Amino acid sequence: MTDLPRILVVDDEEAILETMTFTFQDEYEVITSTDAREALELLDEKAPIAAVLTDQRMPGMSGVDFVSEVWKRHPATVRMILTGFSDVDATIQAINDGHVYAYITKPWEPDQLKQIMKQAVDHYQLTCENERLLEAQKRANQFLEAVMDQLDTGAIAVDDQGVIQAMNRPVRAYLALDEDFRGRPLEEVLMRHGLETVGGAAMKVMEDADTTYDEIDVPVQSNNLRLRVTTKILADESQASIGRVILLREISHEPLDRRFNDVVSSIVQADGDLRGVLEQASDALRELLADVEASQVETGGMGELSDRLSRTLTATENWLDVDDALAGQDFPDAQVLQDRMRVATARWTLPDEIPARVRELARRVEDYYESGENPKQRVL
DSSP, rough: OSSSSSEEOOOHHHHHHHHHHHHHHHSEEEEEEHHHHHHHHHHHHHHHOOOOEEEESSSSSSHHHHHHHHHOOOOTSSSEEEEOGHHHHHHHHHHHOOOEEEEEEESOHHHHHOOOOHHHHHHHHHHHHHHHHHHHHHHHHHHHHHHHHTTEEEEEEEEEBBBBBEEEHHHHHHTTTSSSSSTBHHHHEEEEEOOHHHHHHHHHHOOOOOOSSEEEEETTTEEEEEEEEEEEEEOTOOOOOOEEEEEEEETTTHHHHHHHHHHHHHHHHHSSHHHHHHHHHHHHHHHHHHHHHHTTOOHHHHHHHHHHHHHHHHHHHHHHHHHHHHOOSOOOOOHHHHHHHHHHHHOSSSOOOHHHHHHHHHHHHHHHHHHHOOOOOOOO
């Protein structure tokens, strides 16, 4: 094995191949062939090959036809042709078609040939490095876009001319934008979709030093979203502005969130009798769930709130049902009561803040499970 760059030389004259090998063997791993079709197989087998140098006039396949096939199979490999003056027109045509990097006329000077080969190999290595960097950048952008798409805040990046450069998934979901708008003026896109209020809010935040955000209602399809709009300046390394990011946070759920938090607080802060508080809380949670459904807003924030409401309602209803069973039945199923208490604890939104009466209810269930004695008294 060698770390030298590989080159492939194709000529139907063995003497020329020996000369080429002697000329290049100190700087490259030299592969030779007297047959163009065999050389194509070697090219596939020995890839990557930095450069090929072929004679123009060969039996079975001309040099121009050979490099054309090389270009199809391994476009990064640099292609060169040895040619006589009578073959120049065909070679120039190949150069114009983009198949040939250079042609060398016979007879050649060894030093000149070595210099041309060095330039060809350097060109190949630079091309490969550029492709590697582009691929690395592409992968980095894919990871960055994946991260950006997981945020619960929408983001639109525009340059100093107001042209969209990036847009993450939450923005497309909030505003029902199902196209790739990169390269399009933001104002044009917003106007086309009846979203001028978004641009207006962004301009207000940018132009008013005393305004850090603006809240707007945006009708999108059958939804009426409440969005909080903020902006951030994008700057280069010298701190010169290159554009801005418009951030859109969906806050339609926030008023309902506050109501939910009030309900949970009423349970946690209850002093003494808890049953009435839980009954009122259960009614309030059902009302909130109905309001969430009626809003027809399908966003991450609203979906999370719906899940929290459902889980908390399950907890309160289970606590009430277990308390009813202990008070109203002589011998309720102790295993079922235990299971319902475990479910309620798992669903409760604040696992570190279980109300004291609920903890007492859990102890009562455990005692009943172990002793089989039920005093038929309410705990909550």
